[in-house]
Amino acid sequence: MGNYIFNRSNNLDFGMSNGGLTVFLTVLGLSGTLSANTKKEKELILWLMEHDIEVRGLGNGGFDVEDIPWDVINFEIEKEFLVNVIQGAKQKIGWDTLDYVPNEELIMSYLGSFMEMIRILAPENIKKDEYKEWINLGIRDKRFKNPEGYPKCEKHGILLYWNGCIACNDK
Numbered sequence: 226m227g228n229y230i231f232n233r234s235n236n237l238d239f240g241m242s243n244g245g246l247t248v249f250l251t252v253l254g255l256s257g258t259l260s261a262n263t264k265k266e267k268e269l270i271l272w273l274m275e276h277d278i279e280v281r282g283l284g285n286g287g288f289d290v291e292d293i294p295w296d297v298i299n300f301e302i303e304k305e306f307l308v309n310v311i312q313g314a315k316q317k318i319g320w321d322t323l324d325y326v327p328n329e330e331l332i333m334s335y336l337g338s339f340m341e342m343i344r345i346l347a348p349e350n351i352k353k354d355e356y357k358e359w360i361n362l363g364i365r366d367k368r369f370k371n372p373e374g375y376p377k378c379e380k381h382g383i384l385l386y387w388n389g390c391i392a393c394n395d396k
């Protein structure tokens with residue numbers, strides 16, 4: 226069983242254990258929350274946090290980078306934002322808030338593969354309606370709505386998605 230991150234158009238993927246995915250998303254959340262300034266940047270981080278196996282189910286936390294709710298007009302800027310978030314994660318931003326020490330070798334390899342997938346993602350391969358559909362899901366069903374005012378976890382400083390903090394959920 227594994228959680229796979231894909232870049233379908235470029236035939237790339239890598240798999241992670243359930244624990245591996247949680248750490249991968251957690252370190253992105255730590256770096257991403259610090260880097261996110263605009264509403265859309267915060268939303269991109271929340272979209273990642275929602276892949277928490279706590280709500281997706283074991284082995285179901287993976288995603289395709291083409292399915293990230295990119296903005297067609299600001300695609301290159303958003304890509305650069307995510308690349309910076311990954312770079313921050315590689316610099317271990319916020320790792321001192323965790324109760325454990327991530328397996329550095331594994332996490333760096335996941336982050337490197339993810340960065341490559343984001344970098345080579347071409348605008349023609351993103352889905353134009355993904356953002357609208359994602360936001361509409363939260364409007365149709367309030368359970369999946371992004372928390373008002375973008376609150377952060379007091380302990381980890383990570384943006385809270387509709388089911389809380391990905392690091393606190395990891396028990």
Ligand SMILES: [Zn+2]
Nearest residue numbers: 378381390393
């Ligand atoms: Zn937390």
